[in-house]
Amino acid sequence: MQKKILLVGDFGVGKSSLVERYVNDRFSEEYKSTIGVVIQKKTVEVDGQSINLLIWDVAGSREIAEVPASYYLGSSGILYVFDISRPETWAGLPQRLATVREKAKYSSESDRLMVIANKSDLCNAEDLKEVLGQVSVKVDIVTSAKDSLNVDSAFTELARRILTE
Amino acid sequence: MNAPPEDQLEQLKNLLFSEEIEKFETISEEFNDYERLEKKLEPILEKRIAELQADFPDQFGPVITKALKVQIKESQEEVIEVLSPIMGRLIKKYVQTEIAKLTESIDQRMRDLFSFKATLRRWIASLRGVSSAEIIVSELIPAKLQEVMVIENDSGLLIGRHSVSADSDPDLIAGMLTAIKAFVEDAYGKTGESLEQIEYETFTLYLQSFGSFYIVAAVSGVVDSAFKDELNDAVHAFAIELTRDKGYHKDETKMMSLMEQHFSLFSPLALPPASEDAVVKETASAR
Numbered sequence: 001m002q003k004k005i006l007l008v009g010d011f012g013v014g015k016s017s018l019v020e021r022y023v024n025d026r027f028s029e030e031y032k033s034t035i036g037v038v039i040q041k042k043t044v045e046v047d048g049q050s051i052n053l054l055i056w057d058v059a060g061s062r063e064i065a066e067v068p069a070s071y072y073l074g075s076s077g078i079l080y081v082f083d084i085s086r087p088e089t090w091a092g093l094p095q096r097l098a099t100v101r102e103k104a105k106y107s108s109e110s111d112r113l114m115v116i117a118n119k120s121d122l123c124n125a126e127d128l129k130e131v132l133g134q135v136s137v138k139v140d141i142v143t144s145a146k147d148s149l150n151v152d153s154a155f156t157e158l159a160r161r162i163l164t165e
Numbered sequence: 166m167n168a169p170p171e172d173q174l175e176q177l178k179n180l181l182f183s184e185e186i187e188k189f190e191t192i193s194e195e196f197n198d199y200e201r202l203e204k205k206l207e208p209i210l211e212k213r214i215a216e217l218q219a220d221f222p223d224q225f226g227p228v229i230t231k232a233l234k235v236q237i238k239e240s241q242e243e244v245i246e247v248l249s250p251i252m253g254r255l256i257k258k259y260v261q262t263e264i265a266k267l268t269e270s271i272d273q274r275m276r277d278l279f280s281f282k283a284t285l286r287r288w289i290a291s292l293r294g295v296s297s298a299e300i301i302v303s304e305l306i307p308a309k310l311q312e313v314m315v316i317e318n319d320s321g322l323l324i325g326r327h328s329v330s331a332d333s334d335p336d337l338i339a340g341m342l343t344a345i346k347a348f349v350e351d352a353y354g355k356t357g358e359s360l361e362q363i364e365y366e367t368f369t370l371y372l373q374s375f376g377s378f379y380i381v382a383a384v385s386g387v388v389d390s391a392f393k394d395e396l397n398d399a400v401h402a403f404a405i406e407l408t409r410d411k412g413y414h415k416d417e418t419k420m421m422s423l424m425e426q427h428f429s430l431f432s433p434l435a436l437p438p439a440s441e442d443a444v445v446k447e448t449a450s451a452r
Binding site for chain 2: 002004036037039040041052054056068069070071073074075076
């Protein structure tokens, strides 16, 4: 079974690093901006079922409306990534998520759109708690591509939700 | 009592060389004091480095050139390995351009010729709806169908593949092609228009949309109108069957067999290495 999933969010929030950590178990401090889209794949086992995930790592954009609508078509799940250390990447999140849902044609009840708070390695537990309190939507998972924290869990959880829905 | 001869000699040495000994001690002190030595040497070294920088090409150029020549001569294999992909691409591109020029000049000459052979060639060409030059060139570098992919329109997921080689990841290619297609259509497309052709060096990719899926045919070599027509017919016939029976989308074996049925005339499927005899037979049976 093959499923297309997308990673979207502001530029520099660590989307490519999450994919790189998940697919190749690698991390680089060097920042390389994604141009257009980069596609990678990984097979994941969920509840005894094997899913071939085609991961579309979409170039970061301040305005979510700038991402071509056609990229979202046919996607089974989306990871919306923001950077805990940069408030501008999680400001206005409800509107941004609504745009993503509209473009991907997901219902408002669908949980196939997950919100990821990345770069937990850049803050301590107190700061994290404070940020999570300020973000006006439910954050599904806190990750760190650098420390390899919860990266596999994020993708596996999305695959599980795709299968369930 | 007289002093021992060693002491006498020492006294004599001190009397005769006291000045030199003092100088030697001063120099020795200076030499061992790193900071003082550095201060003294700095201007000299700086001057020498500046001279070296200015004269480097003259002083070392011939030596380096000689060393490089020897290195290249002794490691020809490695040099070829590094340069051949770059040279190969350049040569291919050059040959393509030259062939295009040749095509034009042949056409011109063919128009001027009235020999029986030329008349016959023109007659065949007009029957096939192509130019005489195209026939000559396509005989030299025949078009070959390298790969056919059936891709879901929205998701870019690969539904089926028929290929002469198995060395690339078709899932990723299908995804990237869909992304490129989506990007171009988003940026430049008007309603109902879609990306139909991508050229890459000696490859041409033909894309045709059929509702929920699109078909990509990768062709190498010189594509004449006749080949394109035949390929178009095959793609359409294949697409009609695919649209008629959705079962093909879910059954990989059934899909492969249908693709083989429609495209084996253009290129045989990628198979494990066979004996030389088998390869010759396959090549002969291919278009």
